[in-house]
Amino acid sequence: MDYYEMFVVLRNNRKRMEKLTQQEEEAMLAVWQCASGSVKDFLDQMEDPKPPYTTLASTIKNLERKGFLTSEKVGNTYRYVPAIKEEEYKKRFMNGFVSDYFQNSYKDLVTFFANEKKISASDLKEIIKLIENPKK
Numbered sequence: 001m002d003y004y005e006m007f008v009v010l011r012n013n014r015k016r017m018e019k020l021t022q023q024e025e026e027a028m029l030a031v032w033q034c035a036s037g038s039v040k041d042f043l044d045q046m047e048d049p050k051p052p053y054t055t056l057a058s059t060i061k062n063l064e065r066k067g068f069l070t071s072e073k074v075g076n077t078y079r080y081v082p083a084i085k086e087e088e089y090k091k092r093f094m095n096g097f098v099s100d101y102f103q104n105s106y107k108d109l110v111t112f113f114a115n116e117k118k119i120s121a122s123d124l125k126e127i128i129k130l131i132e133n134p135k136k
Helices: 003-015 022-034 039-045 053-065 086-102 106-115 121-132
Strands: 069-074 077-082
Touching (some): 022 086, 086 106
């Protein structure tokens, strides 16, 4: 794939990023950890219970079709590279999550977790410190 084709794929990813399934997220985590590689490399990176090779290969192909991965044929195998960084995916996912479930209110998100006792007072104090003194 040349640089222009990669640019088009990346540009299209920014326009339409769909939520990944749990199986796809697990595969992408392995891809991000490897930075690039073959299906076998990603399978080796995954924790037990590992999916069957053919299942992971299908998932990787779906991720490529969705624009999350690019591939290049190397010998008899394909080398896959993430088309989106892990942090970018997290950022977009969280923004969509907060928008869909908390009407774009991070305050409502934190309130929800506080009411569910999923966040402690010390966690909240730490968050307040991070907000008041952001790392530059």
